[in-house]
Amino acid sequence: MSEWLTSLKTETPQEGFELAITLARKGVGYTQPSAEIRKKLRPEYEENADSLTAASQVIAIHYQTVAAANNYWK
Template identity: 60%
Template sequence: MTTWLPSLITETPQEGYDLAVKLSRYAVKLTQPDAAARDRMRPDYAEDANSLIAVSQVVATHFATVAAANGFWKDAT
């Protein structure tokens, strides 16, 4: 297996958010490794507000993890 996540440490919160999105996408890919199946299902959730909200919740959870790992919420003073 290829190591694709060497660290949760990022330079900026923006990079942390991008990593959170990547974590979410990678989880979908691992759960459904068949790209054709993912492509067939995409129209079903692309127009479903509840599915899109669920995606946002998953990304937010991953971002909270990345932010905690990076101390983004530390008091800078």
């Protein structure tokens, strides 16, 4: 896979949150590399409350990592 992540550093906590979202999606992308299939699956979870909560949880886990990498933007 081409280069997509060179640093966990971000300017702000919000950019860090957006990086956490990228990491969560990349975890899916490496597991299911077909963009077509991922697109097909999107409606399945985007309109399911529990699936959205699960997606939010993966983001939360990555956000712990990104926040620590940025010393919590202190």
